Amino acid sequence: MLNYRTPAVLAGLLLFLIAAGVSAHGVSGADARFLNDAEGFHFVVYLYLGAKHMVTGYDHILFLFGVIFYLSNLRTVALYVSLFALGHSITLIAGVLMDLHVNVYIIDAIIGVSVIYKAFDNLGGFERLFGVKANNRSAVFIFGLFHGLGLATKLQELQLSEQGLFANLLSFNLGVEIGQLLALMYLLLLLKLIQRFTSTTMVGISINFLIMTGGFALTAYQLSLYFSS
Amino acid sequence: MxxxxxxxxxxxxxxxxxxxxxxxxxxxxxxxxxxxxxxxxxxxxxxxxxxxxxEPEVVDEIPLVLAPVEPVSNEDALYIRIDPIKSKAVVNEFGEPQPFVDGANIRQHEQHYKGQLIEIKIDTDEQVEYKALMEEGDVLLYFWEADAELYFDFHAHQDTGDPNFFTRYAEGEGKSDHGSIVAPYSGQHGWYWLNIAGKPVTVQLGVSGYYDEIIEIDMKAEAE
Structure with missing residues (x-):
């Protein structure tokens, strides 16, 4: 049952999502210029850029929110987030070092699909429609691989200097994890807040429906960019 | 929870x-x-x-560089890396690069550069001539594109001295040309076209750079 506070909470969530969406995703203009010109090892710079990418990366955050939405305790949250981090670290580092070039729109579209997948799974969709409970751990790990590939393509758009590449990459990756933890803290707080005001299944359905809608918007947007590029 | x-x-x-x-x-x-x-x-x-x-922020009154190409987005432009000019670099006693003094390489103007796109229709067997009035050393980018082959004579006249003297940059037959001029002297720099196509031809002439104005030479008056 919806109570009178629900609309306020949903509005707050929507505002949060919009605020996250306003700041440009990817590595923005001035940052890109710096990275193009910089040579050698810049620990704090790459750390900051990694964290910023994660905190402002609404596609990663939507996915993360979907992942933790129905987790029952902090230990499970830590497990899933670690699996996600392991997945994206592997492809981020391997992608840049092996100079793998994947179309950025396709990757971002897949990331959008991961958001749809997770929200639909939260609604119990796969169990009901296909009679199978998706293996959540491997799903989170595999989508983590795709998210990392997305991070790698964005770093590769810049001409990174060979000098200090590996150390810079590790700094960026560390930054990504810090940013993810920061985002996670806000998301957990938000979840707590939602549950404090209302603990009905209707709210869960509404929010996951919104996440799913966001996933479709991301996917459609990226695919149309791919076809027009 | x-x-x-x-x-x-x-x-x-x-x-x-x-x-x-x-x-x-x-x-x-x-x-x-x-x-x-x-x-x-x-x-x-x-x-x-x-x-x-x-829409990108538009700055008023600044003519665009006229070019017959698809514009690239400003995001792409960020990733174009320009190599520093290594030749002719002058350094002071501390090893710091000094500004160029050579006007052949860099010249700063008080005014913004100009740009124009002119559509010129040339009847069968007709001839036309368009010139840019330029100061010595100034730079102009140009292109022209016709829908049929023309005879062209790309040349310049000096402001002073013998009126019959001219400098020929290029001549020939073709449908297009593009490039740049650094004016070797103050005067008229531009294009003579003769329509040899046997039908009316349209030419797009685009110029961008430092010049006073583009003038059309009256060919009938010249002939008299």
Whole structure:
């Protein structure tokens, strides 16, 4: 049952999502210029850029929110987030070092699909429609691989200097994890807040429906960019 | 710390998936794409004005470099790396690079450069001549493109001295040319075209750079 506070909470969530969406995703203009010109090892710079990418990366955050939405305790949250981090670290580092070039729109579209997948799974969709409970751990790990590939393509758009590449990459990756933890803290707080005001299944359905809608918007947007590029 | 996981019917699930898809794709196509990229597949962006958000900031009164090519987005331009000029670098006693003094390499003007795109129709067997009035050492980028072959004579006359003296940059037959001039002296620099196509021809002439004005030489008066 919806109570009178629900609309306020949903509005707050929507505002949060919009605020996250306003700041440009990817590595923005001035940052890109710096990275193009910089040579050698810049620990704090790459750390900051990694964290910023994660905190402002609404596609990663939507996915993360979907992942933790129905987790029952902090230990499970830590497990899933670690699996996600392991997945994206592997492809981020391997992608840049092996100079793998994947179309950025396709990757971002897949990331959008991961958001749809997770929200639909939260609604119990796969169990009901296909009679199978998706293996959540491997799903989170595999989508983590795709998210990392997305991070790698964005770093590769810049001409990174060979000098200090590996150390810079590790700094960026560390930054990504810090940013993810920061985002996670806000998301957990938000979840707590939602549950404090209302603990009905209707709210869960509404929010996951919104996440799913966001996933479709991301996917459609990226695919149309791919076809027009 | 968990709300109970929902148990929806197949019908509800399929419905929520379809509605989410409709809303999500609609949002992307109607608003996000026009606002972010200026692509407006539905026309809704133009209707509501959100497509204006993606237009690059326009600075008034600055002529564009006229070029017959697709513009690149400013995002791409960020990734073009310009190598520093290594030749002719002058350093002071501290090893710091000093400004060029050589006017052949760099010249700063008080005014912004100009640009013009001129469409010229030339009748069968007719001849026309267009000239840019330039100061010595100034730079002009140009292109011209015709829809049929023309005879062209790309040349310059000096402001002073013998009026019959001229410098020929290039001549020949063709449908287009593009390039740049650094004016070897103050005077008229430009193009003579003779229509040898046997039918009327249209030429697009684009210029951009430092010049006073583009003039058309009256060929009938010249002939008399």
């Amino acid at each position: 968990s709300t109970p996981q929902p148990s929806l019917s197949t019908r509800q699930l399929v419905l929520s998936l379809l509605v989410a898809m409709l809303l999500g794709v609609g949002l992307a196509m109607l608003i996000v794409l026009p606002a972010e990229k200026g692509e407006d597949p539905t026309g809704f962006g133009a209707l509501t004005g959100v497509d204006k958000l993606s």
